[in-house]
Amino acid sequence: MNKKPPPSVWESLALAGQLGFTIAIPLALGAILGNYLDGITHQKTLFLLLGLLLGLIIGIYGAYRLFARLF
Amino acid sequence: MLWKLQPIQIQPETIFYIGPFPITNTLIGTWISIILLFLFFFLGTRRRNLIPSGMQNAVEWIVEYLLNLTEGVSGKVKAKKFFPLVATFFIFILFCNLLDIFPGVDTIGTVNLEALKLAHLSAPTSFFLLGAYSDKLTPWVRPGTSDLNLTLALALVSVIVTQALGFIALGPKRQLSKYFNFKAFRHGFQGPIEFFVGLIELVTELSRILSFSFRLFGNIFAGSAVLAVFAFILPFIADVIFIPLEIFVAFVQALIFALLTLVFLEIGTSSHEQDETEHEALKSYEESESEKEAVTAS
Secondary structure, three states: OOOOOOOOHHHHHHHHHHHHHHHHHHHHHHHHHHHHHHHHHOOOOHHHHHHHHHHHHHHHHHHHHHHHOOO | OOOOOOOOOOOOOEEEEEOOEEEEHHHHHHHHHHHHHHHHHHHHOOOOOOOOOOHHHHHHHHHHHHHHHHHHHHHHHHHHHHHHHHHHHHHHHHHHHHHHHOOOOOOOEEEOHHHHHHOOOOOOOOOOOOHHHHHOEEEOOOOHHHOHHHHHHHHHHHHHHHHHHHHHHHOHHHHHHHHOOHHHHHHHHHHHHHHHHHHHHHHHHHHHHHHHHHHHHHHHHHHHHHHHHHHHHOOOOHHHHHHHHHHHHHHHHHHHHHHHHHHHHHHHOOOHHHHHHHHHHHHHHHHHHHHHHHHHHO
């Protein structure tokens, strides 16, 4: 049961514009954090990969949350 | 060579100082937009008639359109609370963005003396900067939103207001438990995952500061860079295509900033629990309605 009317064109456009950032920014932050930790602990790429994985999880969850209100 | 490409730099140029504070050309641009905004609304609402005409008509149309948009997203009750912030964002950003296409913005200024010294040139004698001088200009006015500081400030206002209204609407306990969900540990083996999801929510909330500020800054800065580059490649002709495009981008970016603020305000001030209680209330209402119908039918 849908209580709300479907969002307007502009609202959908705004949300679609936000989608890319929602996925990309946690990924970039995760990569930066991982690279920094690699430098401290003298690892090759361990924390970089972990940071990317974490960023990807956050990005996907964020995208899901963003569009959960549309469907 | 008749003209050179203007140097495209991200940081705004300092024009003069008031005491220790540097006044940059983007700050002057912001002041100009504020003055234009003030004049527009002052002239539009000075002599108010019951049947609007001219400027008053335009102002009323803008306000009514924004009010309808706000009510469409967040409902009549909340719209009254959100409308002032969202409408201010839209109108202010729109005026700042539109400054980009005015003649004289980015093209009128003083000669950059340091750059002249580096290029071993003497001071120019003519009013127009031509030839080797044409890229030695420090413009007096640049659009306010092509400075990352302004867009960052707007994004911070948007995110902080979302959090503050969330605290007011839900109470500090429920608002904090959105992000630090210690209650979830009672659910046994799913608990840590639910707690982790709360932390993810906090990260997405904070990354919104970056996404809001970079999108607005990137679009408007790139817009002014495109206008500058095409004025260099194909003067007088190419800008016939690109200036309407910039007007469109200015409008869309302002609307997107305002609408996203509105959508996140709406999400931030409603919780899952509230949705459930609303859902139950709606269900019981429908049941009572169907009972009434059954009574009247019999």
